[in-house]
Amino acid sequence: MASQRLKRGLRGAMAATAVAAAAVGALPVPAGAQPNTPANASEALKKYNELAEQATKLNEELLRAEEQRNANQAELDKANADLAQATQAGDQAKADEETFRVQVDKLTEASFEGARFNQLSALLVSDSQQDFLNRMSALGVLASDNNESLERLSGAVDAAEDARQKAADAQSRAQAATDEATKIADDIKKRNDELQGQITEVRTQLNRLTAQERNTLTNTGPKVTTNVPAGAAGVALQFALDQQGDMYLYGATGPDRWDCSGLTSKAYAAAGVSIPRTSGGQAGAGRAVSRGEVQAGDLIIYNGGNHVGMAVDNARVVHASTDGVPVKVVPLENPGSIYAMRRIAG
Secondary structure (H helix, E strand, O other), rough: HHHHHHHHHHHHOOOOOOOHHHHOOOOOOOOOOOOOOOOOOOOHHHHHHHHOOOHHHHHHHHHHHHHHHHHHHHHHHHHHHHHHHHHHHHHHHHHHHHHHHHHHHHHHHHOOOOOOOOOHHHHOOOOOHHHHHHHHHHHHHHHHHHHHHHHHHHHHHHHHHHHHHHHHHHHHHHHHHHHHHHHHHHHHHHHHHHHHHHHHHHHHHHHHOOOHHHHHHHHHOOOOOOOOOOHHHHHHHHHHHHOOOOOOOOOOOOOEEEEEHHHHHHHHOOOOOOOOOOOOHHOOEEEEEOOOOOOOEEEEEHHHEEEEEEEEOOOEEEEEEOOEOOOOOOOOOOOOEEEEEEEOOO
C-alpha cells in the first residue's frame, strides 16, 4: 500500500502540465513566471521568456521530486521504527510463551502423578472434615492455576503471532520505501542535470538581449514601501517587500536569492504560517477570493499555476520572477494571466 502511494507520488512529481482552474492545487506546477511579453518585443526577448518558462518548469519538477524524497524518507523511518517495535514485542511474546508453557507442562505432569483429584477421592482419603476441606481447597487452587496458565499461554501465542505479522508488514514497507528512494534519487539527478542545462541556455539568451531589454528586466526601480496590515498577512508582506532587489535563483528559498514560491512560502513562515513549498501547492492553500476582494498578503497565482506572487494591495504584487530578474513590485496583472487568488490569513 505504501509502495503504491509512493509510486503515485513519484508520478505526480513528473507531471509538468497544469489543469483547469476547477482543480486548483491538485497538481504540481512550475515555480516561475513567463511575463506578458509586449507586442513589440524583440525575438531575443521572446526566446528568453520561452527558455525561462521551460527552466522554471524543470525547477518545479525537481522540487516535487525532492519533496517526494522527503516524504519517502519519513515513510522509511516509520517502517523501520515499526519493525524495531514489532521485533521487540515479538521477543517479549516469545519469552512469555516459553514461561507459560513451562508452567502448563508442570501442571500437566502433576496431574499424571495423581495431584489432580476429584471430590470423591478427596473424601475417601481425608482423615477428618477439616482435612477434606483443605484437600478441596488445594484442588481448587490447582485447577485455577491450570486454567490461568493455559489462558496466559494462549494469549502469549497470539501475541507472538501478531508481532510476527507486524514485523513482516514493516519489513515489506521498509523494503518498498528503500526501492522507491533509489528510483527518486535517480530521478532527482536526471532532472537536476536537465535544469542546469536549461539554465545555461537561459543565461546565454539573456546576454543576447539589447541593453535596454536587459535593463528593463534587471532594474528593480524605487523600492516600494507601504503600511502593511496587522496580523500574519502583514508580517508576510513586509518580509516579501524587504527582499526587493534580491535576485532570482532556481530552487532558492533565501536568504538573498529566491524563486517565486520560495519567497512566498518563506514570507509566511516568517509570520508563523506554514504553506506548501511549490506554486501548485500554494494555489490550493487558504481560501479563494475574487479579484475585487484581493488585499495585501493574498497570494496571486498566474499562468495556469506556473507562478505565484503576493499582493501588495488590490493593484500591485511583489514577486520573484525568473532568472536574471530581481524581486520587485509590479502591477498585479503584469506577471501573466491570473489563475487563482488565495487568502492565507485574515
